[in-house]
Amino acid sequence: MKKTITFAVALALSSASLAAHANKLELxxxxxxxYSQQADERIEFSQATYLIEVSQQANMPLVYAASSWGQYKDAIEQVTVSIKDAAGNDIIVNQPITVAAELTPLANTFYFDQGRYTDFVSWTLNGVTAAGMNSQTKLNLQGPRESFLASTAEFPRFISNPRYVNATLTSSVETAAGTSLLYLQGPVTSIQEATLDSDGDGVLDDLDSCPGTDARATVVVGSNDSGVTNSVDAAGCSIADHVKACFAEANNHGDAVSCVSHLAKELRQAGTINGRDQGQLLRSL
Structure with a gap:
């Protein structure tokens, strides 16, 4: 029974990791x-700083993936822009149109390409407003190979402090009064994956294999407090979560005890608990 339970837990962990992605990126x-322009009003800005927030959909199915590039559809919910001048004052600019509120998306994708010398990513959101006006938003990032994308094994992850990465954002909406434009170009200094940690276990939601972590200070089995420190692993699962998984998958109490026994042994061998903890955990069953 041990092998069946262990496999079920491992399968749950791997399935969660494959769906991992950031809910929001802060560039x-x-x-x-x-510059920002609407009708006859044009505001130009240089020697300024920007914050671009890319809010992404909760689920981004893979459209195509090869050895070097991939494209995700229905990727974006919203792009917002904040700009400060050299003195730190806010510059009011026209915001790109969002998907949920105003736009019927015709093209809504996230694309990445790992080339031989450069990494390239692009968010594209083109569509038509409720008033029938064309809207186009494109955010491009390009930087040196292996100094930009930290990983593409799951959903692409970015290096927090990338080197020599340039950003170009263009947003336009064709309106009755003319075309509203927003354009900016400049280097990226930081990329922050601003994902929530809903269960407060120290592991962000997009990396958390146990989103409802039992984060009590000690491992409690039923009504028995083992007194063993309930540590959380890198996947966001506490010892108590793994114990609960043993009981959930077991056909009877004996199978659950066997599973927890093997779990405790593995935790001791990994140095997560000591021999005394191992004994206390088993006595609480």
Whole structure:
């Protein structure tokens, strides 16, 4: 029974990791040149800093993946932009149109390409507003190979402090009064994956294989407090979560005890608990 239970737990962990992604990315950098224009009003800005927030959909199915590139559809919910001038004052700019509130998306994708010398990613959101106006938003990032994307094994992950990465954002909406434009270009200084940690276990939701972590200070089995420190692993699962998984998958109490016994042995061998903890955990069953 041990092998069946262990496999079920491992399968649950791997399935969660394959769906991992960031809910929001915060891109910070400086502007070499940019402008915001609506009708006859045009605001130009240079020597300014920007914060671009890319809110992503909760689920991004893979459209195509090869050895070097991939594209995700229905990727974006919203792109927002905050700009400060050299003195730190806010510059009011026209915001790109969002998906949920105003836009019928015709193209809504996240694309990445790992080339031989450079990494390239692009968010594209093109569609039509409720008033029948065309809307186009594109955010491109490009930087040196292996200094930009930290991983593409799951959903692509970014290096927090990338080197020499340039951003270009263009957003336009064709309106009755003319075309509203937002454009900026400049280097990225930081990329922050601003994902929540809903269960407070120290592991972000997009990496958490146990989203409802039992985070009590000690491992409690039923009504028995083992007194063993209830540590959380890198996947966001506490010892108590693993114990509960043993009981959930067991056909009877004996199978559950066998599973927890093997779990305790593995935790001791890994140095997560000591021999005394191992005994206390088993006595609480």
């Amino acid at each position: 910070r950098g400086s502007i070499n040149y940019g």
